[in-house]
Structures are given as structure tokens and as C-alpha cells.
Amino acid sequence: MKKELPEHFREYRHVWVFMELERGQVHPVSFELLGEGRRLADQLGVQLAGAVLGPPGEATSHAVTEAFAYGADLVYLLETPLLTDYRNEPFTKALTDLVVTYKPEILLLGATTLGRDLAGSVATTLLTGLTADCTELDVDTDGSLAATRPTFGGSLLCTIYTLNCRPQMATVRPRVMRMPLRTNKPVGRVIRHDLPMVEEEIATKVLGFLSDGKSETANLAYADVVVAGGLGLGAAENLRLLKNLARTIGGEYGCSRPLVQKGWMPVDRQIGQTGKTIRPKLYIAAGISGAIQHRVGVEGADLILAVNTDPNAPIFEFAHLGVVADAIGLLPALTEVFSRRLAPSRRVRLVT
């Protein structure tokens, strides 16, 4: 199946991570990808580069510093006011130009709304392969990228190769890969590139941005503690038990997919393959069966506690701690015990 790589692709080398930067913030998924990219680059014996695209200014230079701090050997930098807010046209041109000029063999992007929008356009422009929402990346014996992703509605996994085209592109969702350690590495080699484009060529204008503001929904993926409920909670009014516990231990609350379909919770709170991937220190699943589509979203949790009335529920196969009990009774009891146990430290804080 594997053919000799065409001559003009042989000079494609190095692993790149697209550094997602929107409204001044580097998306944490870029750091997770640098961690993964570092591993791939080491296996291949090549360099790891960050591609930073943004407006001139502090936010962009911060992204450059952080790319090094999270493991990049060098950074490709394209700075222009045209890249102030995300728009498909200038970003596609910018990233495509960089790739064509400097030729990475692997290009990784976050599977965010921005990353997916951009990756699709860039891959089509370059006529190369793109594998979406990978859960595992590896380099096989002959140096090809082996990208593994869920298939068939999440029930199976498949490993995909891009054999005869370069770069090999993949997107990975936030929180699927582990966050690497940050070091204080000094800024290294930065290669600057220009974007031959003027504002008049860009048909799309950003008229405004409505921030989600304080609605803490956006934090679910990065919360340390998540309490989630499933159909086992029986009724929408029981969700308050979930929220109480989450509030008591300073965590976020979420749910399995049927609760969203019933309209009991907004889609932003859904955890799983078609919802958020989470990686908390503690995950409490109450009345959730643990279907594979849910499991893939929570497997990265350090400690999973499952509460389910059915001792044979699949969730007990991957939870660390299990309780066969009625969640409707146990949730309030947990809330009470937690608030008692955690109270002293809270009091100390109030006094000081």
C-alpha cells in the first residue's frame, strides 16, 4: 500500500504546531499539541516548530515565548494587522504560504472551531490528507504519522495514514493530550515571514464579538473537578443535587448526551465524543452508564468515581472508584460530607 514518497515531498521535514491565538490568548490546546509534537519530533529526530500567526504586539510575542517554553525548537512568525481577528481568508493564505515555503512533514492543529475551519481550507489548498479529532498520534517504523481517531459513532478506533502527500495534517481536540510542563526556555530562533495580502482583498470583515462572558461553561474542559449526571438522575429537578455538589467542591457540572437531547442542560455542558473532552483531577459520574461515546471524553481524568444502581454498568469497567447506590440519595450525602471535611480550611481562609 505504501509507495515511495514522490521526489518533491522528500524535503518535507520537521513537526509543526499551529499556535492558536484568538483575541490575545493562546488556546491551551496549542501547548498540549507542543507536548505531543515534541514526542513525535524526537522519535523522528527532527525539530519541533511553532507557527505563530497574529497581529504585531504583545499577544503575539507572548505566543512566541510560550511556544519555546512548551518545547518548540524554533518558531515561524507571521505578524500583520490582517491577522488581528480570526478570518478564514488571510489565515489560510498565511499558513499555506508558510507550509509551502518551509515544508513541515507533520502539521498539527487544535480541533477547535478555529482550527477545524482553518485546517480544512489549508489541507484542500495543499491537496493533502487531514485526519480530524485524533485521540492518539504516533510515528511508525518507516516514519509515517499514524493518526488514530474514533470511527463509527465512536464505537471503534481507526488508524489513518497520509502516505503520498505532505504535510501529514491532523487535528486534536482540547484536553485529549496531556499538558506538558512549562520550562523557562529562552526565546530561540524565530523565522519571520511576510503575508503578501492587503485588507482590500479580504471580503470578510469582523463586525463584532459577543463574549460568553462569565458563563463558566467554557471552563468545563479545563476544570479540576467535574460532577456529571446522566439519565439515571431521572428528572430535570434532580440536577440541582448535581449543581449543589459541584458548587460545594468548587467544580463544574456536566452531563451525558441524553440530558442535552431532553433539553435539561445546554449543549456546552455535554461531555463525551460529541461534547467536551475533560481531564479533571476528579470526575464524579452519577447515573451515567458509561457508553463508549461518553467514556472517550472522560478517560483522561485522574480519578473517576462512578455512582450507579446497576453493578454491571459499563462505567465500572473504567472508573477507579465505584459505588452501587442511588445517586439521588448519595449526591446530597456527598455534598454534606465534603462540606464538613473541607470546612476547616475554608474557615482558616476567611479568618486570615
Place this chain on the structure above:
Amino acid sequence: MHIVVCIKQVPDSAQIRVHPVTNTIMRQGVPTIINPYDLFALEEALKLRDSHGGKVTVLTMGPAMAEEALRKSLTYGADGAVLLTDRCFAGSDTLATSFALSKAIAKIGDAFGTPDIVFTGKQTIDGDTAQVGPGIAKRLNFRQLTYVAKITSIDLASRAITVERRSEGGTQILNSRLPCLITMLEGVNAIRRGSLDDAFRAACSEIVKWNAADAGIEEITKCGLRGSPTVVKRVFAPTPRAQSAVQIETSDKTLRHVADEVVASILTQQPALELALSSNLA
């Protein structure tokens, strides 16, 4: 205004089962549906047509039986339907799919009027890639507006369109130009129930069926497996975790007692959590 909506017939993945021994998909008897996200795109297209005039053409690439999905779209009120079907499309990845669909859209333009907008759903429930929409946009050289939650306005005279687009942490308000490709988010408005007239019309209308040659596709090598740079090498079941849950015994205990044990167990297994939890609360 001419709007083309790309839809896909997908297996109702909620009903797919994996064979426990062979790890293969058991497709027998699994019903097919129109990809649910595409229905939001279709509804949006129909609404635009109702308020601005014009027509809506639905397009799908698939096997002969995908005709059902197109006929269903006609009952919802679409004006015309095109089925792109040819063996040479089998095994297409997203790049090859976007190639074939963009060719068909160009051909639809020649035959039934140039499209102003092409719609797709935000992604399919079987592939989940969200890549075909952007691929089509690039190939047609249309402006691309993905994850659109709402179309705020369209001005046909100046060819301007304003949309609300979902992005990380908020909503972007974008102004762009027609022709454009829009991928629709799931919305609040479910697909309409078609009228009796629509049902009647759907039952007797002709579905246009094109093979590769009919759609003007000469470069067969860009289609199907040959045109797909990605290759699926291995399909397998996820490995079960080696160890299953440590069970907290519950018999003869009050819930309060059980809760005590659970919390104690959590904090022993993860001592760092106690600190994390209390700092969360600070």
C-alpha cells in the same frame, strides 16, 4: 436566489452495534437518516428562499439508495434534487468528497443557475470531521463561514451577508460577500413539516441522477480511493482498562456512612485533591 444544500445519508449511529467477537460493524437492519446537522442547514435555506425568493436544490453524493434522503428533502420543501452516484466515488476521504461535490455544484450552476449560497451541516454524525464544507468552499473559491448560528441579514443587491458565527468563548459577527459556503450549527428551529403539496410534488418529482461524467468530472483519479490522500490502515476496538473500579461496600450502611467512606477514599487516592478542592473554594 439559488441555494444548494449538501446533505448526507448516514446510518443512524445510535443504533449501530459492533460485533463482540469480530469487531466489525453490524450494519444489517440499521436504518439510515439524513445527517441531523444537515437538516438545520436545509431549514435555514428554505427560510431564506421563503423570504427572498428563489429556489433550493439539495445535493448528495452516495449510493443509489441515497435517493430516499433527497426525496425526503423534497417533502420538506426543497425545489430540486441531485444525486451524484458513481462507483468511482467509493472510498472517498474528505478531500476526494469535496472535489466531487464541488464539481457537481459547478455543474448544478450551469444547469439550474449559479448558486449564491452553498450550505452544509457543521459535520456529519458518522465521519465527524467538519472538513467537507471547508473543502468545497476552497475548491469553489467561495467565502467560507463555518459554525454559523444565525444569518442576520442578506442584501442581494450589494451581495453582502452578515452572520453570527460560533467561536471559542463567544460569537463572532462577520460580514462577507456572496457567493459563500455556510456550515450550520444545530439550531433551535427544527426542520419544518412539509405541506401536503410538497409531499405530493416530492412523490412525483424526478430526482436528477448524475454519474461522474454527467457531473463533468474528467479527472477520475481525483475521486474515490485513488483521489484520497488518507488511507485507513487499521480498525480496532478500544482496549478495556486493565483494572475495574474499586467498589465501596454499601450493604447495611447509611448513605451518610457510604458518603464518608467515598470521600475518605477519594482523598487517600488523591491527597493533592484536598488542597485543590479547598483552594477552589477560596
